Amino acid sequence: MASIWEYANPKKFIQTTDRLLPWMSVLAAVTLVVGLIWGFFFTPDDFRQGSTVKIIYLHVPAALMAINAWLMMLVASLVWIIRRHHVSALAARAAAPVGAVMTVIALATGAIWGQPMWGTWWAWDPRLTSFLILFLFYLGYMALWAAIENDDTAADLTSVLCLVGSVFALLSRYAVNFWNQGLHQGASLSVAPGERISMVYKLPLYVSMTGFALLFIALVFLRTQTEIRGRRMRALLARERMG
Amino acid sequence: MKALLVRDIRLAVRAGGGFGLGLAFFLIVVVLVPFGVGPDNGVLAVIAPGILWVGALLSCLLSLDRIFALDWEDGSLDLLATAPLPMETLVTLKAVAHWLSTGVPLVLASPLFALLLSLPAAGYGPLALSLALGTPALSVIGTFGAALTVGLKRGGLLLSLLVLPLYMPTLIFGAEVARRGAQGLEFGVPLAMLAGITFGTIALLPFASAAVLRVNLR
Numbered sequence: 001m002a003s004i005w006e007y008a009n010p011k012k013f014i015q016t017t018d019r020l021l022p023w024m025s026v027l028a029a030v031t032l033v034v035g036l037i038w039g040f041f042f043t044p045d046d047f048r049q050g051s052t053v054k055i056i057y058l059h060v061p062a063a064l065m066a067i068n069a070w071l072m073m074l075v076a077s078l079v080w081i082i083r084r085h086h087v088s089a090l091a092a093r094a095a096a097p098v099g100a101v102m103t104v105i106a107l108a109t110g111a112i113w114g115q116p117m118w119g120t121w122w123a124w125d126p127r128l129t130s131f132l133i134l135f136l137f138y139l140g141y142m143a144l145w146a147a148i149e150n151d152d153t154a155a156d157l158t159s160v161l162c163l164v165g166s167v168f169a170l171l172s173r174y175a176v177n178f179w180n181q182g183l184h185q186g187a188s189l190s191v192a193p194g195e196r197i198s199m200v201y202k203l204p205l206y207v208s209m210t211g212f213a214l215l216f217i218a219l220v221f222l223r224t225q226t227e228i229r230g231r232r233m234r235a236l237l238a239r240e241r242m243g
Numbered sequence: 244m245k246a247l248l249v250r251d252i253r254l255a256v257r258a259g260g261g262f263g264l265g266l267a268f269f270l271i272v273v274v275l276v277p278f279g280v281g282p283d284n285g286v287l288a289v290i291a292p293g294i295l296w297v298g299a300l301l302s303c304l305l306s307l308d309r310i311f312a313l314d315w316e317d318g319s320l321d322l323l324a325t326a327p328l329p330m331e332t333l334v335t336l337k338a339v340a341h342w343l344s345t346g347v348p349l350v351l352a353s354p355l356f357a358l359l360l361s362l363p364a365a366g367y368g369p370l371a372l373s374l375a376l377g378t379p380a381l382s383v384i385g386t387f388g389a390a391l392t393v394g395l396k397r398g399g400l401l402l403s404l405l406v407l408p409l410y411m412p413t414l415i416f417g418a419e420v421a422r423r424g425a426q427g428l429e430f431g432v433p434l435a436m437l438a439g440i441t442f443g444t445i446a447l448l449p450f451a452s453a454a455v456l457r458v459n460l461r
Contacts, residue, residue: 136408143404147395156458157391161405164387164451168409171440175412178436179419 008085010228017221024221028214035208043200055113057205061212063106066134069099069216073141074166077159087224089155090231092162093145094223098216100138107131126176133172137165151231244328244336251340254313255306265302265345266352272298273356284361291360292370292421298356299349299374300410303381306345307406308399310337310389311456320393324460330453338379338386338449346378362425369424373437377417380441383448384409390456413440 007013039057046053076092079085110128111121122128144161148154276294280286314320323333353374354367362370388406392398416437423430 133408133411136404140401140405140408143401144391147392147398147401153394153458153461157455160451160455160458161391164409164448168412171412172408172415175415175436178433179415 005083005085008083008087010087010232013087014225014228017225021218021221021225024214024218028211028218031207031211031214033211035204035206035211039201039204039208043204049117052113052116053201055109056201057208059106059109059113060205061209062102062109063131064209065212065216066099066102066106066131068213069095069102070134070137070162070166070169072220073099073162077162080155080159081163086155086231087228089159090227091220091224092159093155094227095216095220096138096142096145098219098223100135100142102212102216103131103135103138107135126173126179129176130169130173133176134169137169141165244332247323247328247333248336248340251337252343255309255340255344265306266348268305269298269302269349269352269356272301273359276360288361288363288425291357291362292366292425293418294360295353295356295362295370296373296377296414296418296421299353299378300381300407300414302349303345303378303385304403304406306341307385307389308392308402310341310386311393312389312398315393321460324456330457331449334386334390334452334456335383335445335449338383338452341386342379342382346374346382349378350374363427365427366421366425369430369434370421373417373420373424373434376434376437376441377413380413380437380444381410383441383444383452384413387448387452387455390452390459393456394459413437416440 007016036057040054043054045051073092073095076088076095079088080092107128110131114123115121141158141161144158145154148157273294276290277287280290311320314323324330326333350371353371357367357370385406388402388409391405392402395401416433419433420430420437423433
């Protein structure tokens with residue numbers, strides 16, 4: 001019975017992801033192209049928002065992945081703290097910049113949409129504010145990784161920061177709700193019966209959400225591989241200098 | 244325990260400590276704001292609660308890197324770590340000492356600064372109360388940040404990047420208490436939330452700080 005912990009072995013991880021990576025990348029590219037082109041060119045304009053509604057195909061998937069990237073980092077940090085698998089720590093490190101970029105995409109597309117629709121680029125709305133706070137957390141996390149020389153110390157400290165940061169990010173999310181009632185609409189997608197948006201918009205949205213998720217996974221695989229190889233190379237160089 | 248607390252406070256109050264510095268910084272922030280937004284008392288009164296809270300937060304931040312850095316440099320942190328005192332206790336004591344040397348003076352001086360920013364008189368009590376309840380959380384969270392960055396050579400800037408996002412919930416509720424108090428509104432709910440954050444961080448965060456400090460002393 002193969003266990004998931006087999007992939008804690010860097011060699012096994014690289015072997016498996018090497019096999020998966022081309023497929024994931026092609027699949028991500030195809031779903032993204034299909035989802036975005038379908039969404040941008042083959043859906044009707046909204047009767048009130050006009051064509052601006054189509055930015056949803058970038059905005060919602062990016063926001064989704066921005067949050068899920070942090071969740072993935074949280075899980076990877078927990079795995080590092082509990083079982084001390086290096087691949088896990090490196091995967092958390094690899095996911096951070098991707099998540100940060102997703103946060104920026106969500107904020108930027110939101111601003112571009114908000115200008116014609118709300119009449120402002122930025123409002124201190126709870127959702128917007130908590131995304132900005134999430135971005136700050138990403139920045140701090142990456143800066144801490146970059147600042148510490150010893151790999152294991154850096155992994156330990158950043159995982160604790162990720163745990164504490166998650167609690168405070170959640171806390172901020174609900175604190176800002178209290179602080180200001182927002183401009184941002186509620187969830188566009190919901191499993192609850194009363195449908196929010198029409199199927200015409202929903203299907204391409206699901207496709208591009210899948211595309212963003214696949215893109216995220218492919219990028220994290222690639223970046224984790226790079227981290228593993230980089231660490232291996234440093235070990236080899238150190239051994240050479242010794243010899 | 245007591246000896247350590249007394250020692251830390253003494254070090255903070257005497258030469259080179261952050262004791263007067265934090266207050267002076269707070270004063271400068273309060274003096275600079277009217278230059279920035281104009282001397283209109285009406286405008287100042289509206290923004291005073293927020294300015295006072297942000298000023299308190301920044302002057303708290305100013306002295307954070309001193310919590311562990313000096314002990315780290317001269318090696319006494321290693322001695323303290325090997326002492327029979329649990330690391331969690333050590334971290335809590337450090338936070339308490341930091342609060343006594345920066346938070347308490349801020350609370351005591353806050354009505355004076357509020358006067359400078361022409362906060363309505365009704366707001367003095369809620370402001371001092373919110374600061375008294377909120378600054379312990381600032382010290383405890385700051386101690387966590389200081390423990391994270393203790394081994395770094397240029398940790399100062401990083402420390403603020405790490406700690407300021409963590410301060411956000413405290414700031415939101417603290418400033419809300421002060422604002423509602425100044426406008427004569429009821430402020431029980433944000434006060435309860437603020438107290439919740441403070442006691443929650445006091446109860447839980449020292450474990451994280453101690454874990455981080457152990458990693459850094461490894």
